[in-house]
Amino acid sequence: MKVGERVPDFEALDQHGNPVTLRNLLEVGPVVMYFYPKAMTAG
Numbered sequence: 001m002k003v004g005e006r007v008p009d010f011e012a013l014d015q016h017g018n019p020v021t022l023r024n025l026l027e028v029g030p031v032v033m034y035f036y037p038k039a040m041t042a043g
Contacts (some may be wrong), residue, residue, distance in 0.1 A: 007033065 001007065009023045025031050 007022060009021060011021045012017050014020050022031065
């Protein structure tokens with residue numbers, strides 16, 4: 001992705017295992033997406 005590019009809607013599990021969608025999160029307020037390497041791996 002490039003800065004300013006729109007992210008397609010997606011579904012993921014929250015910290016409690018409940019499904020959430022980007023669309024629903026955006027209804028509540030701004031969303032910050034952060035990507036990082038898997039824990040304990042070389043980044």
